[in-house]
Amino acid sequence: xxxxxxxxxxxxxxxxxxxxxxxxxxxxxxxxxxxxxxxxxxxxxxxxxxxxxxxxxxxxxxxxxxxxxxxxxxxxxxxxxxxxxxxxxxxxxxxxxxxxxxxxxxxxxxxxxxxxxxxxxxxxxxxxxxxxxxxxxxxxxxxxxxxxxxxxxxxxxxxxxxxxxxxxxxxxxxxxxxxxxxxxxxxxxxxxxxxxxxxxxxxxxxxxxxxxxxxxxxxxxxxxxxxxxxxxxxxxxxxxxxxxxxxxxxxxxxxxxxxxxxxxxxxxxxxxxxxxxxxxxxxxxxxxxxxxxxxxxxxxxxxxxxxxxxxxxxxxxxxxxxxxxxxxxxxxxxxx
Amino acid sequence: xxxxxxxxxxxxxxxxxxxxxxxxxxxxxxxxxxxxxxxxxxxxxxxxxxxxxxxxxxxxxxxxxxxxxxxxxxxxxxxxxxxxxxxxxxxxxxxxxxxxxxxxxxxxxxxxxxxxxxxxxxxxxxxxxxxxxxxxxxxxxxxxxxxxxxxxxxxxxxxxxxxxxxxxxxxxxxxxxxxxxxxxxxxxxxxxxxxxxxxxxxxxxxxxxxxxxxxxxxxxxxxxxxxxxxxxxxxxxxxxxxxxxxxxxxxxxxxxxxxxxxxxxxxxxxxxxxxxxxxxxxxxxxxxxxxxxxxxxxxxxxxxxxxxxxxxxxxxxxxxxxxxxxxxxxxxxxxxxxxxxxxxxxxxxxxxxxxxxxxxxxxxxxxxxxxxxxxxxxxxxxxxxxxxxxxxxxxxxxxxxxxxxxxxxxxxxxxxxxxxxxxxxxxxxxxxxxxxxxxxxxxxxxxxxxxxxxxxxxxxxxxxxxx
Numbered sequence: 164x165x166x167x168x169x170x171x172x173x174x175x176x177x178x179x180x181x182x183x184x185x186x187x188x189x190x191x192x193x194x195x196x197x198x199x200x201x202x203x204x205x206x207x208x209x210x211x212x213x214x215x216x217x218x219x220x221x222x223x224x225x226x227x228x229x230x231x232x233x234x235x236x237x238x239x240x241x242x243x244x245x246x247x248x249x250x251x252x253x254x255x256x257x258x259x260x261x262x263x264x265x266x267x268x269x270x271x272x273x274x275x276x277x278x279x280x281x282x283x284x285x286x287x288x289x290x291x292x293x294x295x296x297x298x299x300x301x302x303x304x305x306x307x308x309x310x311x312x313x314x315x316x317x318x319x320x321x322x323x324x325x326x327x328x329x330x331x332x333x334x335x336x337x338x339x340x341x342x343x344x345x346x347x348x349x350x351x352x353x354x355x356x357x358x359x360x361x362x363x364x365x366x367x368x369x370x371x372x373x374x375x376x377x378x379x380x381x382x383x384x385x386x387x388x389x390x391x392x393x394x395x396x397x398x399x400x401x402x403x404x405x406x407x408x409x410x411x412x413x414x415x416x417x418x419x420x421x422x423x424x425x426x427x428x429x430x431x432x433x434x435x436x437x438x439x440x441x442x443x444x445x446x447x448x449x450x451x452x453x454x455x456x457x458x459x460x461x462x463x464x465x466x467x468x469x470x471x472x473x474x475x476x477x478x479x480x481x482x483x484x485x486x487x488x489x490x491x492x493x494x495x496x497x498x499x
Numbered sequence: 500x501x502x503x504x505x506x507x508x509x510x511x512x513x514x515x516x517x518x519x520x521x522x523x524x525x526x527x528x529x530x531x532x533x534x535x536x537x538x539x540x541x542x543x544x545x546x547x548x549x550x551x552x553x554x555x556x557x558x559x560x561x562x563x564x565x566x567x568x569x570x571x572x573x574x575x576x577x578x579x580x581x582x583x584x585x586x587x588x589x590x591x592x593x594x595x596x597x598x599x600x601x602x603x604x605x606x607x608x609x610x611x612x613x614x615x616x617x618x619x620x621x622x623x624x625x626x627x628x629x630x631x632x633x634x635x636x637x638x639x640x641x642x643x644x645x646x647x648x649x650x651x652x653x654x655x656x657x658x659x660x661x662x663x664x665x666x667x668x669x670x671x672x673x674x675x676x677x678x679x680x681x682x683x684x685x686x687x688x689x690x691x692x693x694x695x696x697x698x699x700x701x702x703x704x705x706x707x708x709x710x711x712x713x714x715x716x717x718x719x720x721x722x723x724x725x726x727x728x729x730x731x732x733x734x735x736x737x738x739x740x741x742x743x744x745x746x747x748x749x750x751x752x753x754x755x756x757x758x759x760x761x762x763x764x765x766x767x768x769x770x771x772x773x774x775x776x777x778x779x780x781x782x783x784x785x786x787x788x789x790x791x792x793x794x795x796x797x798x799x800x801x802x803x804x805x806x807x808x809x810x811x812x813x814x815x816x817x818x819x820x821x822x823x824x825x826x827x828x829x830x831x832x833x834x835x836x837x838x839x840x841x842x843x844x845x846x847x848x849x850x851x852x853x854x855x856x857x858x859x860x861x862x863x864x865x866x867x868x869x870x871x872x873x874x875x876x877x878x879x880x881x882x883x884x885x886x887x888x889x890x891x892x893x894x895x896x897x898x899x900x901x902x903x904x905x906x907x908x909x910x911x912x913x914x915x916x917x918x919x920x921x922x923x924x925x926x927x928x929x930x931x932x933x934x935x936x937x938x939x940x941x942x943x944x945x946x947x948x949x950x951x952x953x954x955x956x957x958x959x960x961x962x963x964x965x966x
Contacts, residue, residue: 216613216616216617217616218613220608221612221613224601227571227605231575231600231601232598234590234597235591238588238591241586241590242587242590243583245583246580249899249901252576253909256573256576259569260569260916260920263568264566264920266565267565268923268927311583311584311900315902316901458591459668465671466595469603473602480607480611481610487621488621
């Protein structure tokens with residue numbers, strides 16, 4: 164029995180890791196799409212899409228691992244959460260479809276390139292908003308009866324889930340803007356600095372609003388964050404956010420290339436850790452724990468060697484691909 | 500919505516999205532292997548024509564692959580959104596297979612795709628060939644896992660049922676290598692190779708009709724016709740073996756495929772055509788060869804064969820769809836064999852590049868692989884109804900507790916979106932195909948010389964100067 168408990172916790176950590184890797188990696192891809200309307204010039208847009216063209220596919224694969232892994236390791240949670248999040252997930256999928264094909268299609272046509280640019284930006288906005296809304300909908304809890312979702316198909320829509328949706332859009336945009344600082348030069352990079360300031364401010368606002376609202380949702384969350392002695396463990400999270408913000412402002416002011424992106428990742432990590440603190444050990448908040456949702460031991464065991472051996476290997480060759488395409492993407496690399 | 504209930508709408512949605520999706524893997528599995536062969540030939544012989552043809556198909560591969568990826572993500576979430584009860588019950592068995600598909604295949608393809616598409620100048624020919632090889636191997640590993648998962652649903656093995664009503668594995672090797680898996684895997688991979696060779700052959704033939712001396716189209720057409728001539732007969736043999744395996748494990752599916760409503764005590768006929776009437780349980784206007792059904796399926800002319808009259812009505816699959824999709828697949832398979840043999844004959848006579856009739860035949864057969872693949876999948880998936888896990892879990896008991904309008908709306912959204920995407924993608928691919936490969940054909944990367952003439956919009960994705 165002990166083995167099973169440890170396995171469930173381990174798998175919760177693995178799924179959480181896959182989702183986190185997805186969020187930060189596709190986060191900056193989607194962020195670029197979110198920022199697209201701010202860069203109307205064609206050559207800017209070419210450069211922006213080229214910074215991720217060789218890697219976006221791999222980034223999106225983590226979403227498949229998150230979904231597939233959840234089905235494999237916690238099938239009960241998968242079967243309750245996905246119907247509960249029906250509309251936002253369908254919207255996310257449609258958004259990702261347009262965003263993904265636009266990468267290829269915008270190079271294949273001159274006449275309708277603008278349409279695919281709109282599809283790229285619109286798809287990114289919709290996917291980011293839908294992911295944020297889905298997150299909020301999970302946090303506020305879903306109605307469960309027996310082994311089924313028991314709510315309606317609009318239950319996900321609340322002021323709180325709208326807030327988390329907008330927050331994620333702002334966060335992805337910050338990742339995208341700091342990625343541009345890292346990968347571009349000249350006017351484009353200067354503009355990315357200016358945008359990053361605004362987005363940093365928006366993201367802090369979003370973090371503050373979600374952090375203050377979340378404990379009000381249920382007693383469980385507020386106990387987790389504000390009760391002694393738990394507060395010893397939770398207090399460092401907001402303090403670290405403040406520290407990272409100060410560093411970020413310093414680096415933006417000094418026009419550093421790499422650090423703004425790294426620090427934006429750190430902000431995401433801290434926000435994500437905060438979510439983990441709120442939710443653990445529930446996988447469907449307030450109703451299903453990770454142990455209740457866990458797949459039979461044999462199912463979780465068979466996948467363990469795969470994850471332990473293959474994920475480091477995947478991270479290795481993914482890093483190699485990033486290394487191959489390292490450095491700045493210049494305006495003059497094109498032929499137009 | 501549309502007068503359908505939630506189960507029917509969920510089925511329609513799955514059928515629509517998976518049919519759309521399978522088109523792209525069916526093409527990209529074969530094309531990835533073809534690209535690896537072309538690059539190997541280029542490295543081996545040093546002849547530029549292979550690199551030109553490689554870059555030509557690489558641009559098409561990029562579009563097809565992207566469409567396969569985005570439509571595939573929909574599949575991996577649809578199990579949860581529309582088939583949540585199925586996911587809860589079957590997830591412990593199917594989930595790990597799909598997780599291994601992601602870990603061993605999807606990441607491999609996606610991780611090396613960037614280098615394959617844009618990295619030739621950056622990593623050099625040898626590392627680039629390794630990337631191409633990894634992508635090709637990734638597509639095959641992906642086929643391995645997803646066909647294992649599908650086959651387990653058709654011929655479940657190595658499982659038990661726990662207290663929560665979930666299927667759990669007792670023996671993973673039996674789960675993975677379940678009885679129908681080897682047949683289905685070989686049949687599908689060969690189908691992908693045939694599909695690709697027919698597309699490549701059609702494009703080659705199209706340009707040979709205009710100019711029989713172009714080196715690129717000659718290479719394409721010759722390689723594609725070798726493939727069709729070699730693989731089509733093997734595929735027909737494998738298909739027959741797959742059918743015998745189905746007869747052993749899913750006899751009701753065979754009854755529907757053959758239109759055998761009635762049992763035959765001493766030899767069943769092979770019906771070539773007819774009109775299955777599900778309500779009345781009879782095959783109208785049947786045209787068949789007496790005793791031939793038993794000969795093919797049991798290899799014995801008088802062998803008795805049970806019909807659907809031995810099966811309770813509620814366990815019948817939809818016979819007309821199964822019956823007709825099977826005939827479409829077989830008919831196209833025979834035409835592929837004819838094309839392969841015709842090309843062999845013309846090759847022997849030294850007329851492979853000049854026989855316009857052969858070229859026109861090859862062009863007409865260009866889409867045949869896709870249609871045959873879809874028809875084959877319709878046969879096997881319709882024929883295993885009304886179950887999701889054959890004989891154990893009914894389709895009606897697998898569906899999410901959703902209201903019909905929710906499922907109907909999402910179905911409508913997918914139909915609209917997929918038609919836009921499909922129309923655009925096919926248009927861009929056909930535009931690329933309308934031009935023959937040129938000397939110095941650029942890849943998707945613009946670091947190579949770019950041709951400015953021609954109707955193809957200048958292709959390519961700019962990338963970092965790296966300096």
